[in-house]
Amino acid sequence: MESLVQSTTRTRPDTDDPSAPALIRNGGDRPEWLVQATKPVRYEVRMVDGLLDPAHPDLALAGVTERTGNRRFIVLDDHVERHYGDRLRTYLDAHGLEPTICVLAAEERTKTMDSVSHVVRALDAFGISRRHDPIIAVGGGVLLDIVGFAASLYRRSTPYVRVPTTLIGIVDAGVGVKTGVNFGSHKNRLGTYFAPALALLDRDFLATLDERHISNGLAEILKIALVKDMRLFSLLERHGTTLVSSRMQARGADGEVVQEVLERAIHGMLEELQPNLWENDLQRLVDYGHTFSPTIEMRALPDLLHGEAVGIDMALTTAIARRRGLVGAGEQRRIGGVMRRLRLPQYHPVCEVHSLAEALEDTVRHRDGLQRLPLPVGIGSARFVNDVVVDEIEQALATLAAGGLDAA
Ligand SMILES: NC(=O)c1ccc[n+]([C@@H]2O[C@H](COP(=O)([O-])OP(=O)(O)OC[C@H]3O[C@@H](n4cnc5c(N)ncnc54)[C@H](O)[C@@H]3O)[C@@H](O)[C@H]2O)c1
Structure with a gap:
């Protein structure tokens, strides 16, 4: 026929x-x-002040559509619940909202599919509307990654809002589209790309964060400074110590510094993410500090935080760049000095040469057969290389073990 x-x-x-x-x-x-x-992607990342002040409508209106009612489904980090639970309930009450709050103990070791299932069970019990009840995630990077993953899986996609409450959340985990959990000994091995409807960034939350977690977030800010923003580096160099000790709560003239640091870090991050949201291009500047660190972080658990492992990776790759003549001796010392001011470690005993060589191999698999390793060029610029060898790692490690970049 x-x-x-x-x-x-x-x-x-x-x-x-x-x-x-x-x-x-x-x-x-x-x-x-x-x-x-x-598939068009459109979401707003908004810096706000006083998010939990009942006079401000941002949170009450977050993710709502013309058919959203008064119910809200909120997943709340357990530490955030302790510090802000009462204020959050008062806020929701003032706006006539009826919340169901799912409290989650979120930390790196519980960043697993079990936690995702926990959120999914709570979503089922709530009976969430597929399009009109926003899931609101309030917590650090771990909670945001878990809830974003659950939202992307639940009925293949359910809208969600991110409210980061840690510095890493505000400058990194809260602003992009990646979600995920750890699997086996691998960091973020399972995950999706799933944009939130909205991200609301309020630095007030940082007031209750301990200083170590401020330093942790400053590592991701330093990353942006080193690869693309000399002015941001100078701000960290001048104000790093007080940024940590004030937990970024300064107002007035000092508050302007905090605001500029946050704005530059977020803008720089989004400039890199937007043209490559689905990571079709695996050569990513924002992967600076993330070549060796996933392995370092997982091997050292619970000893090192995410940003601390990123800090060690940045120290290692700065030392490699120094040996290649990409970074001058003075620049290496300045970078080491800023790390010290930000209280970031440059070395950990899990960093032995064989495991770092394995880490590099795993990264090469992740980056489709090439190292695509960003190395700093001076301060505020970077270049990708594909030919780092084990000897270089060993020599760089020796620099770090002997006292760090600023002692060399
Ligand atoms: N999706 C992404 O693009 C992306 C980017 C960067 C990092 N991450 C992920 O983020 C995670 C790290 O995030 P993190 O550093 O926020 O860690 P975290 O979520 O574990 O939070 C750190 C600790 O602070 C507590 N906490 C949160 N907010 C608080 C507050 N306001 N006051 C007091 N305590 C508070 C938490 O309960 C936790 O104990 C890692 O798993 C990393 O892989 C994801």
Whole structure:
């Protein structure tokens, strides 16, 4: 029998968007179809002050649609519950909202599928509307990653809002589209790319964070400074000590410094993320400090925090860059000095050469066969290399073990 369609046909989609691709059908008796679609991404990252002040509507309106009612499903980090639970309930009450609050003990060792299942069970019990009840995640990077992952899986995608309460959350985990959990001994081995509807960033939350976790977040800020923002580096150099001790709570003139540091870090991060949200390009500047650190962090657990492991990776790769002549002796000392001011470690005993060589191999698999390793070039710029060898790692480790970048 002769086919009705002998050649190519194109069916225009029923939409006003002129750039929407057509459905293409090729062939006669044995047709084949080419299905194409583009997925627009649009979400807002908003810096706010006084998020839990009942006078401010941002949180009450977060993620709502014209059909959202008064119910809210909130996943709350257990430490945040202790510090802010009462204020949060007062806020929701003042806005006439009826919350269901799922409290989650979120830490690196419980960043697992079990925690995702816990959130999913709570979502089922709540009976969440597929499109109109936003899931609101309030907590650190661990909680945001778990809840984002659960939201992306639940009915294949349910909208969610991120409210980061740690510095890493505010400058990194809260602003991008990645979600995930650890699996076996591998960090973030399972995960998705799933944009939130909105991210609300309020530095007031940092008032109750211990200083070590401020330093932890400053590591991700230092990363952006080293690879692309000399001015941000100078701010950290001048104000690093007080940024830690004040927990970034200063107001007035000192508050302007905090605001500039946060804005530059977030803007720099988003500039890198936006053109490559799905990581089609595996050569990413924001991977600076993330070549050896996933292995260092997991091997040292619970000894090292995420940012501390990133700090050690940055120290190691700075020392490699120094040996290659990409970073001068004075620049290496300045970088080491800033790490000290930010109270970031430059070395940990799990850093022995064989495990770092293995870490590099694992990263090469992750980056599709090439190292794609960003190395600093001076301060505020970087270059990708694919040829780091074990000897260089060993020599760089010797620098760190002997006292660090600023002692060399
Ligand atoms: N998705 C991403 O793009 C991305 C980016 C960077 C980091 N991350 C992930 O983020 C995680 C690290 O995040 P983190 O550093 O926020 O750790 P975290 O979520 O474990 O929080 C640190 C600790 O602070 C507590 N806490 C949170 N907010 C608080 C507050 N306001 N006051 C007092 N205590 C508070 C938490 O309960 C926890 O004990 C890692 O798992 C990392 O992989 C993800």
